[in-house]
Amino acid sequence: MDWQASPLREPSKAVPGAAAATLLDAPSLAVAMEAAAAAMETTLDRLLPPPAGPEAGLYEAMRYASLGGGKRLRPFLVLASAALFSADETGARRAGAAIEMIHCYSLIHDDLPCMDDDNLRRGRPTVHKAFDEATAVLAGDGLLTLAFEVLAAPETDADAAIRAALVVELARAAGAHGMVGGQALDLAAECRAAPFALPEVTRLQQWKTGALIAAACQMGALLGRADETARQALKAYGRDLGLAFQIADDLLDVEGETATVGKTVGKDAAQGKAPFVSLLGIEEAHCKADALVAEAARHLAPFGAKARLLGELAAFVVNRRS
Numbered sequence: 001m002d003w004q005a006s007p008l009r010e011p012s013k014a015v016p017g018a019a020a021a022t023l024l025d026a027p028s029l030a031v032a033m034e035a036a037a038a039a040m041e042t043t044l045d046r047l048l049p050p051p052a053g054p055e056a057g058l059y060e061a062m063r064y065a066s067l068g069g070g071k072r073l074r075p076f077l078v079l080a081s082a083a084l085f086s087a088d089e090t091g092a093r094r095a096g097a098a099i100e101m102i103h104c105y106s107l108i109h110d111d112l113p114c115m116d117d118d119n120l121r122r123g124r125p126t127v128h129k130a131f132d133e134a135t136a137v138l139a140g141d142g143l144l145t146l147a148f149e150v151l152a153a154p155e156t157d158a159d160a161a162i163r164a165a166l167v168v169e170l171a172r173a174a175g176a177h178g179m180v181g182g183q184a185l186d187l188a189a190e191c192r193a194a195p196f197a198l199p200e201v202t203r204l205q206q207w208k209t210g211a212l213i214a215a216a217c218q219m220g221a222l223l224g225r226a227d228e229t230a231r232q233a234l235k236a237y238g239r240d241l242g243l244a245f246q247i248a249d250d251l252l253d254v255e256g257e258t259a260t261v262g263k264t265v266g267k268d269a270a271q272g273k274a275p276f277v278s279l280l281g282i283e284e285a286h287c288k289a290d291a292l293v294a295e296a297a298r299h300l301a302p303f304g305a306k307a308r309l310l311g312e313l314a315a316f317v318v319n320r321r322s
C-alpha cells in the first residue's frame with residue numbers, strides 16, 4: 001500500500017541528539033509538552049492510514065481516536081527518557097507514536113458498551129458513538145497491530161535487537177500481565193462481594209495504567225542504550241509515576257468537572273470504583289499521590305539537571321485538571 005511505502009519506510013533525517021537536546025532545554029514543562037504533542041500529532045498523522053477505499057470508515061475511526069486530543073503523556077515520557085541519553089529523535093517519535101496508538105486503542109475498547117459504556121472521551125463523542133460498535137472494535141484492533149508494525153520497522157532503530165526489545169517491552173506492558181490483565185482484574189473486582197483490599201487494588205492499577213507509563217520510560221532507555229543502572233532508575237521512576245497517575249485519576253473522578261476532564265466524571269465513584277479514594281479517603285489519597293511524586297523525583301537523582309522535566313512531569317500528573 002502507498003501509505004506504508006512512505007511513512008513507515010522513510011529513512012531517518014534527524015541529526016542524532018539534536019532535537020532531543022532541544023526538548024530538554026525547553027524553558028518549561030508546558031512548552032516541552034506542547035512541543036512533544038505537536039511532534040506526536042505530525043508523526044501519528046503520517047503513520048496512520050489515510051481514509052481511502054471501501055474500508056475508509058475504519059481508517060477514519062483510527063484517526064479520530066488518535067489525532068487532535070489527549071495530553072500525549074506516554075509519548076512525552078518516551079521522548080524525554082530517550083533525550084536523557086541523546087537518542088535519535090526519529091526513533092523516539094516512532095516509539096512514542098506506537099505507545100500512543102496502544103493507549104488510544106485501550107480508550108476505544110474501554111469506552112465500549114461491554115466495558116465502561118461511555119459517551120464522552122477527550123471532550124468528544126466516543127468512537128462507538130461517532131461511528132458504530134463494530135468499527136470501534138476494529139479501529140482498536142487496527143491501532144494495536146499498527147503500533148507493533150511501526151516499532152518493528154527499521155526506521156525506528158537500525159539495530160534489530162533494539163527493535164525486538166522495544167516490541168517485547170510494549171507487548172508485555174500492554175498484554176495479559178499488563179494493561180489487558182489489569183482491565184480483567186478490574187472487571188473481576190466488579191463481580192466480587194467484597195471489594196479488593198489495597199494490595200490487590202495496587203496490583204490492578206499497576207497493571208492497568210502503570211505498566212504502559214513505566215514502559216514508555218523503558219522504551220526511551222532502550223533507544224538511548226542506557227546502562228542497567230540508568231534503566232533501573234527509570235523503571236522505579238515509571239512505577240511510582242504510574243501509581244501516582246492512577247490515584248490522581250481516581251481523585252479527578254471525584255473532584256473534577258466533566259467539561260474540564262473531557263470524560264464523564266463521578267461515574268466510577270458512583271459504581272463503587274475510584275478504588276484508591278474509596279480505600280484511602282480523599283485526603284489520604286492526595287497524601288499518597290504526593291509521596292509517590294517525591295519518591296519518583298528521588299529516582300531521577302542519577303540523571304541530575306537533565307531529568308528536570310521528568311521530575312516536573314511527576315508533579316504535573318498529580319496536579320492536572322484533565
Ligand code: GRG
Nearest residue numbers: 070071072073106107109110180183208209249
Ligand atoms: C480495554 C484493553 C483495554 C484496556 C483498558 C487503560 C485502560 C484499560 C482503560 C482506560 C480507561 C481509563 C480511563 C483508565 C484510567 C486511567 C487512564 C488511562 C486515563 C486516561 O489517560 P490520559 O489521562 O488520557 O493520559 P489522554 O486523553 O490525555 O491521553
